[in-house]
Amino acid sequence: MRQLYTSPRHENIDRVVALLNEHGIESTVANRSNWNKPSYERFSYSQRKENRDRWPQVWITRADDYTRARALLRELGIEPVIRHGEELALARNPSPDLRRQSVAVRARRIVMLAVAGAFVVLMLRYMGVI
Helix, strand or coil, rough: EEEECCCCCCCHHHHHHHHHHCCCCCEHHHHCCCCCCCCCCCCCCCCCCCCHHHHCCEEEEEHHHHHHHHHHHHHHHHCCCCCCCHHHHHHHHCCCHHHHHHHHHHHHHHHHHHHHHHHHHHHHHHHHHC
């Protein structure tokens, strides 16, 4: 079994499963809640740190059907799941905000090390070692 699609909206999952069944592709759904609850939750597709493993997932049962299923989703304009695709793209092409954030984190670490070093020197001087 291979994962094909994931979404926080149950309606999207149902539509993808129906499309796959129309074309004779056997699929299963993981992480779907068994009880009926409203599907509207305050989610955002652009949130990077959200745990998407809890979202409902469509899995293709037979590996031979996986390429056909991916082609069907691409025809609809849906890009199938690529494991760690977003993280890989960010690592290869960091955004200016991410670059600024990493520079700030690096500067904070350097300042903290300098303060810790000065503290150690003062403590050694106080103890009479230096």
